[in-house]
Amino acid sequence: MSYFDNNVPPKREDRLQAVIAHKENICSLAKNGTSGKGCLIQDGDRGFTQGTICLLLPALAMLNSLPDNVVLLHSALGCGSCTHSQNANVRVGNTHRWGKPKDGIWLSTALDETDVISGGEDKLERAIIEADRRYRPATITIVAGCVPGIIGDDIDGVAQKVQPEVSARLLPVHCEGFKTKIWATAYDAVYHTIGRNLLTERGVKPKTPQDELDVLKEQERLSRTVNLMNVSSMGRVDEQELERLLSSLGLTVNVFPVFAHPDSFINATRAALSISTCPTHDDYFLGYLEERFNVPSIIRHMPIGISNTSLWIRDVAAHFGFEEQAERLIAVEEAELKAALEQFRPVFEGKKVFISAGEFRALATARLLQEVGLEVVAIRSFHHDQFADIEYEKLAKEAKTDYVVDIANVQPFEEANLIKRLKPDLFLGHHNGNMTAAKLGVPTHVIYNTGLAYIGYRGVFEVARRLHRQLSNPAFNRNLADNLRLPYSEAWYESEPFAYLNTRGRSVNE
Ligand code: SF4
Numbered sequence: 001m002s003y004f005d006n007n008v009p010p011k012r013e014d015r016l017q018a019v020i021a022h023k024e025n026i027c028s029l030a031k032n033g034t035s036g037k038g039c040l041i042q043d044g045d046r047g048f049t050q051g052t053i054c055l056l057l058p059a060l061a062m063l064n065s066l067p068d069n070v071v072l073l074h075s076a077l078g079c080g081s082c083t084h085s086q087n088a089n090v091r092v093g094n095t096h097r098w099g100k101p102k103d104g105i106w107l108s109t110a111l112d113e114t115d116v117i118s119g120g121e122d123k124l125e126r127a128i129i130e131a132d133r134r135y136r137p138a139t140i141t142i143v144a145g146c147v148p149g150i151i152g153d154d155i156d157g158v159a160q161k162v163q164p165e166v167s168a169r170l171l172p173v174h175c176e177g178f179k180t181k182i183w184a185t186a187y188d189a190v191y192h193t194i195g196r197n198l199l200t201e202r203g204v205k206p207k208t209p210q211d212e213l214d215v216l217k218e219q220e221r222l223s224r225t226v227n228l229m230n231v232s233s234m235g236r237v238d239e240q241e242l243e244r245l246l247s248s249l250g251l252t253v254n255v256f257p258v259f260a261h262p263d264s265f266i267n268a269t270r271a272a273l274s275i276s277t278c279p280t281h282d283d284y285f286l287g288y289l290e291e292r293f294n295v296p297s298i299i300r301h302m303p304i305g306i307s308n309t310s311l312w313i314r315d316v317a318a319h320f321g322f323e324e325q326a327e328r329l330i331a332v333e334e335a336e337l338k339a340a341l342e343q344f345r346p347v348f349e350g351k352k353v354f355i356s357a358g359e360f361r362a363l364a365t366a367r368l369l370q371e372v373g374l375e376v377v378a379i380r381s382f383h384h385d386q387f388a389d390i391e392y393e394k395l396a397k398e399a400k401t402d403y404v405v406d407i408a409n410v411q412p413f414e415e416a417n418l419i420k421r422l423k424p425d426l427f428l429g430h431h432n433g434n435m436t437a438a439k440l441g442v443p444t445h446v447i448y449n450t451g452l453a454y455i456g457y458r459g460v461f462e463v464a465r466r467l468h469r470q471l472s473n474p475a476f477n478r479n480l481a482d483n484l485r486l487p488y489s490e491a492w493y494e495s496e497p498f499a500y501l502n503t504r505g506r507s508v509n510e
Helices: 026-031 056-063 083-098 113-118 121-135 146-151 155-165 185-197 209-222 236-247 262-270 279-293 306-320 323-348 359-371 386-398 412-422 435-439 456-472 475-483 490-494
Strands: 021-025 069-074 105-108 139-144 169-174 225-230 252-257 273-275 352-357 375-381 404-408 426-429 444-446
Touching: 021 026, 026 386, 026 404, 056 069, 056 083, 056 139, 056 185, 069 121, 083 236, 105 121, 113 146, 121 139, 121 155, 139 155, 155 169, 169 185, 185 252, 185 279, 225 236, 225 262, 225 279, 236 252, 236 306, 236 456, 252 262, 262 279, 273 279, 273 306, 279 359, 279 386, 306 323, 306 359, 306 456, 323 456, 352 359, 352 412, 359 375, 359 386, 359 456, 375 386, 375 412, 404 412, 412 435, 412 490, 426 435, 426 456, 435 475, 444 456
Parallel strands: 069 105, 069 139, 139 169, 225 252, 225 273, 352 375, 352 426, 375 404, 426 444
Antiparallel strands: 021 404
């Protein structure tokens, strides 16, 4: 039985034994690697934790990007308000791909106290019909937050009941925030509804003999077509870089699922190969494409950094038997890039960097920074699962010191303490997670911005160029630190940074 036979996908704590509370040094983490045997690290807990995001944020980043889709949140007022900040990305993404700006459309049933007592299913039914009449979209994604999960509203049942009355396809998405602390479960939740609802062919005419030549041509094209998975971690500029590299191997690229029209999803089931750009995102869906549609997949390296981009290309080339072509491409690209990076080395020499992000992006970025001459002194990964073991091994081989890896769903108090101790020259994290370092006077750089190049060989050069400019003049952050302070006491900065890890509600100092 497939996970996709159920209405609700499993959470990653259960499916992958993913971990969110752990600390270990890079070398022992690499040595204790699970090598595909499932996660062997025991998850811990924190006696004190700070607020964080829920899985709605990454889920909405994907869903808002779908053209001709209405996002209908079924939850309390306030859930999904992250869409306000995400809309800039949707507008820019649409402009880069289709030539004109277009906002995401999102509505909410805004459940209140009365709905919590009486149930919100009637309200949801009315909202679906209203959304269909008003916008006539191809799809309506019905996204459940915590409230329906607690009061027992059946969004799948409502979708089934209302479907005959509306023209849009109804796609239930389970994002009840209280069910999991691993946000990456959001990718599974969105892929789950895509797999269950959008991969079946509709309205296909039987083939006639006249079609045969077209069929053969199409088969030839599909034998060279690859799914390039993007759940919103790459902007158009990064997609173009990977398309450039894959097309130099003679491959045609189907970027999927962000900014792909719901009707075009069927193309993903016919491709010759699916290529992951981030194993943290894609394993759930690629497993399904393989199991249900026999589309093989590669899910191993993330094309960030020089060596990881080359490994990523080699894996794809090996699948099609294009190894020689790939080696020629890699040799030219690497030689040109390495020569271009030399100008930055004098400024990077001896500079220390702290990295924070979702696990695979953090680790692949750490490798990139090592390659351009910076020294990694700490990594914070938002969770850990078995797919990252390969990256810890690569990093440990090149580490100058046995630095700490903090597995934490943010927890800025630990980060502030670590920054005070380690005194990095640079901090790379998400734009909404860089303020702790910035206020401590450390120059920061965004680890994810869909308008900036980050991926592939071009990404290495552009990241290095931006960091060089920032390190050449860190005055902005010094001024910030002189005029702002964080809420932590001196006593906390003098404490053990992991004083609240696995202490059952107490600090080790108590
Ligand atoms: S945790 Fe629950 S209540 Fe909070 S934003 Fe997420 S879905 Fe809404």
